[in-house]
Amino acid sequence: MAASSQPHVLVARRIFPQVVERLRECFEVDDNPTDTILERSQLVERLQGKAGAFITASERIDAALLDACPDLRAVCNMAVGFNNIDVQACSARGVMATNTPGVLTETTADLGFALLMAAARRITEGERYLRQGRWTRWTYDMFIAPDVHGSTLGILGMGRIGQAIARRGALGFGMKVIYHNRTRLAPDLEAPLAARWVEKTTLLRECDHLVLVLPYSDQTHHAIGAAELALMKPAATLTNIGRGGLVDEDALAAALQAGRLAAAGLDVFEGEPHINPKLMALPNAALTPHIGSASLRTRRAMADLAAANLIAALCGQRPPSLLNPEVFGLHSR
Numbered sequence: 625m626a627a628s629s630q631p632h633v634l635v636a637r638r639i640f641p642q643v644v645e646r647l648r649e650c651f652e653v654d655d656n657p658t659d660t661i662l663e664r665s666q667l668v669e670r671l672q673g674k675a676g677a678f679i680t681a682s683e684r685i686d687a688a689l690l691d692a693c694p695d696l697r698a699v700c701n702m703a704v705g706f707n708n709i710d711v712q713a714c715s716a717r718g719v720m721a722t723n724t725p726g727v728l729t730e731t732t733a734d735l736g737f738a739l740l741m742a743a744a745r746r747i748t749e750g751e752r753y754l755r756q757g758r759w760t761r762w763t764y765d766m767f768i769a770p771d772v773h774g775s776t777l778g779i780l781g782m783g784r785i786g787q788a789i790a791r792r793g794a795l796g797f798g799m800k801v802i803y804h805n806r807t808r809l810a811p812d813l814e815a816p817l818a819a820r821w822v823e824k825t826t827l828l829r830e831c832d833h834l835v836l837v838l839p840y841s842d843q844t845h846h847a848i849g850a851a852e853l854a855l856m857k858p859a860a861t862l863t864n865i866g867r868g869g870l871v872d873e874d875a876l877a878a879a880l881q882a883g884r885l886a887a888a889g890l891d892v893f894e895g896e897p898h899i900n901p902k903l904m905a906l907p908n909a910a911l912t913p914h915i916g917s918a919s920l921r922t923r924r925a926m927a928d929l930a931a932a933n934l935i936a937a938l939c940g941q942r943p944p945s946l947l948n949p950e951v952f953g954l955h956s957r
């Protein structure tokens with residue numbers, strides 16, 4: 625096929641060069657090797673004449689953008705979360721939207737459990753203390769903390785990643801697992817973990833370590849705020865690896881400051897990469913820069929899946945992880 629007849633696509637952020645090369649075999653690619661963050665107007669401009677977009681969670685695709693980019697037929701997210709894409713608006717305009725589920729489950733669960741451990745056992749707080757040269761002698765109650773093993777693990781959002789965290793807690797750390805989710809797991813998934821579905825208020829009251837893994841949307845905005853935090857045990861911890869907007873950060877900071885919650889482990893933030901200064905100032909908050917899926921193998925698998933979605937979408941095949949299957953097969957708008 626002559627290069628000029630190939631569909632044009634935008635790769636909005638710097639990604640693996642091998643993945644860009646793979647896309648070049650099928651498309652005219654406009655990529656972003658300098659990783660300039662495209663302002664909205666720049667994104668719209670770069671999307672003119674483009675049939676597809678390879679995007680990440682930092683690009684927002686909504687109705688206004690779609691209207692301004694009438695050639696778009698597919699937007700392919702290199703992330704499992706897709707709150708940056710208005711899928712309904714895509715469907716209304718015949719645009720396929722895809723994400724990258726499955727390939728990042730275990731890696732993200734590893735990070736979630738690591739953050740839970742860091743928060744509960746005060747690891748980042750202890751490290752800071754040591755690096756500041758403040759450790760002069762051992763004392764029996766230095767950095768005393770709640771146990772993780774044998775405690776109650778609470779999971780809000782029991783999809784693939786929630787279940788992977790439950791496995792780590794139940795099978796690796798002998799934790800009792802309770803969870804809340806819109807739908808209950810099938811008995812054959814619950815049984816090996818002895819996981820118990822509970823109401824959200826019971827979850828908050830009973831857990832020692834709460835992990836948030838639910839998708840972010842208008843319905844889950846500030847799923848954890850002052851009222852929810854007030855139900856939790858003061859010795860409990862909260863870990864968020866979903867999206868920052870799941871938590872009211874001011875309320876969380878106030879609870880951590882006042883000792884109404886022992887610690888938090890946060891990989892995601894409402895205004896990231898800007899971090900709420902109140903959280904920054906708290907020693908009992910373990911903070912990481914949205915690295916849940918950041919193993920080399922997993923990031924490559926995510927990029928490969930996003931590329932496979934884009935290639936399929938623009939070559940007449942059903943993308944492996946299509947979010948709006950009703951759109952498949954519509955080639956023009």
Ligand code: GLV
Pocket residue numbers: 681702703704705706728866916917
């Ligand atoms: C990361 O946050 C993702 O949604 O993949």
